[in-house]
Amino acid sequence: MERTILHVDMNNFYASVECLDNPALRGKPVAVCGDPAARHGIVLAKSYEAKAYGVTTGQPIWQAKQRCPDLLVVPPHYDRYLEVSAAARELYISYTDRVEPFGLDECWLDVTGSQQLFGPGPVIADDIRGRVRLELGLTVSVGVSFNKVFAKLGSDLKKPDATTVITQDNYRDLAWRQPVSDLLYVGPATTAKLARYGIKTIGDLARMNVHGLHSLFGKVGVMLWQFANGQDNSGVATYTALPLIKTVGNSTTAPRDLVTDEDVKITLYALCDSVAARLREQNAMCSTVQIGIRDTSLLWYERQSKLTYPAQNSTDIFNAAFDLFQENRPRNPVRSLSVRACGLSPAGPVQLSLLPDEQRSQRLTDLERTMDKIREKYGRNAVRRAVSLVDPALDLDAEAEHIIHPIGFLGTLN
Numbered sequence: 001m002e003r004t005i006l007h008v009d010m011n012n013f014y015a016s017v018e019c020l021d022n023p024a025l026r027g028k029p030v031a032v033c034g035d036p037a038a039r040h041g042i043v044l045a046k047s048y049e050a051k052a053y054g055v056t057t058g059q060p061i062w063q064a065k066q067r068c069p070d071l072l073v074v075p076p077h078y079d080r081y082l083e084v085s086a087a088a089r090e091l092y093i094s095y096t097d098r099v100e101p102f103g104l105d106e107c108w109l110d111v112t113g114s115q116q117l118f119g120p121g122p123v124i125a126d127d128i129r130g131r132v133r134l135e136l137g138l139t140v141s142v143g144v145s146f147n148k149v150f151a152k153l154g155s156d157l158k159k160p161d162a163t164t165v166i167t168q169d170n171y172r173d174l175a176w177r178q179p180v181s182d183l184l185y186v187g188p189a190t191t192a193k194l195a196r197y198g199i200k201t202i203g204d205l206a207r208m209n210v211h212g213l214h215s216l217f218g219k220v221g222v223m224l225w226q227f228a229n230g231q232d233n234s235g236v237a238t239y240t241a242l243p244l245i246k247t248v249g250n251s252t253t254a255p256r257d258l259v260t261d262e263d264v265k266i267t268l269y270a271l272c273d274s275v276a277a278r279l280r281e282q283n284a285m286c287s288t289v290q291i292g293i294r295d296t297s298l299l300w301y302e303r304q305s306k307l308t309y310p311a312q313n314s315t316d317i318f319n320a321a322f323d324l325f326q327e328n329r330p331r332n333p334v335r336s337l338s339v340r341a342c343g344l345s346p347a348g349p350v351q352l353s354l355l356p357d358e359q360r361s362q363r364l365t366d367l368e369r370t371m372d373k374i375r376e377k378y379g380r381n382a383v384r385r386a387v388s389l390v391d392p393a394l395d396l397d398a399e400a401e402h403i404i405h406p407i408g409f410l411g412t413l414n
């Protein structure tokens with residue numbers, strides 16, 4: 001039986017949520033940007049009005065303002081995006097339990113078995129669009145197709161607030177005309193490689209000799225060729241709700257007082273490594289990092305900061321934690337430290353991002369997942385950070401001292 005898959009994509013997600021929360025922004029060119037003072041001062045999302053001026057995602061703020069002098073720049077509010085994202089998913093699961101998130105603003109829905117109840121796929125798609133508009137005040141574009149890859153492609157074809165149906169009969173007309181870069185998993189590097197062989201559209205790719213593609217690009221080449229020809233059999237995962245834990249934290253009293261920055265780094269890295277490993281175990285990402293410091297006068301204080309993008313690798317968490325430490329340095333040597341990851345959200349199966357920083361963050365996560373496996377098999381010390389060798393006595397086995405804070409335990413944190 002042919003499957004019916006929907007891909008629902010919230011239009012200009014971050015910018016739309018900002019406009020929803022602040023009516024003064026509506027109808028104006030708006031860009032959600034990372035901290036203008038930090039190196040992350042780039043456009044994360046923009047409204048259609050800003051886009052019309054040539055403002056693009058990933059652009060530095062100064063450049064965006066050159067294009068559009070009246071541009072309204074607002075900082076991101078990840079907690080709100082997580083909230084709205086969760087509300088949208090709640091709405092989707094009233095149609096099927098097969099809901100697979102892809103990032104915060106996109107989901108696949110397998111509605112094959114839901115059509116008896118709710119009508120054919122395109123009807124469900126229109127229904128969802130109407131409800132999201134009415135109940136959440138946002139617009140979505142929906143692709144309806146017989147597999148995930150074409151459903152995703154469909155949701156990109158008409159925006160905003162539109163339904164596009166890609167069928168066995170029309171995919172050659174609709175999908176094949178599109179640039180090959182629109183195909184899921186075809187990033188800028190692959191696009192450039194394919195272009196060298198004259199493959200510009202999805203149709204160009206579909207019409208290639210599959211053996212030729214195999215010798216040029218290996219297994220990936222075959223996979224992409226199958227996608228282009230509508231042969232994607234991958235299933236839509238069953239929805240797993242938000243992580244059951246709200247924060248993941250870890251603290252330690254150091255074996256000796258921490259005097260130098262190097263001392264603090266060793267301890268923070270050990271804490272961050274274990275916090276990040278636990279995040280990955282829970283398949284969660286955090287949007288806020290909190291540290292706690294107790295110095296030899298036994299004064300205890302906590303400070304927190306927002307990450308520019310949600311992360312689940314220890315380098316991003318460490319960088320935020322060490323920045324916090326430097327900004328809130330105690331007067332005396334440090335006795336104990338804690339690191340907590342807050343503002344948790346479920347991590348999608350694969351995070352594909354166009355932003356260089358997020359791509360780097362994803363690569364770090366992949367690297368650390370490999371480290372997780374090595375440590376699971378050969379023990380924690382099979383892989384160590386070079387900094388820990390400065391004073392191995394400080395390199396605590398944070399793993400053994402996990403402190404997990406369950407939902408509700410910390411009440412109002414985020």
Ligand SMILES: [Mg+2]
Pocket residue numbers: 009010011012013105106
């Ligand atoms: Mg979107």
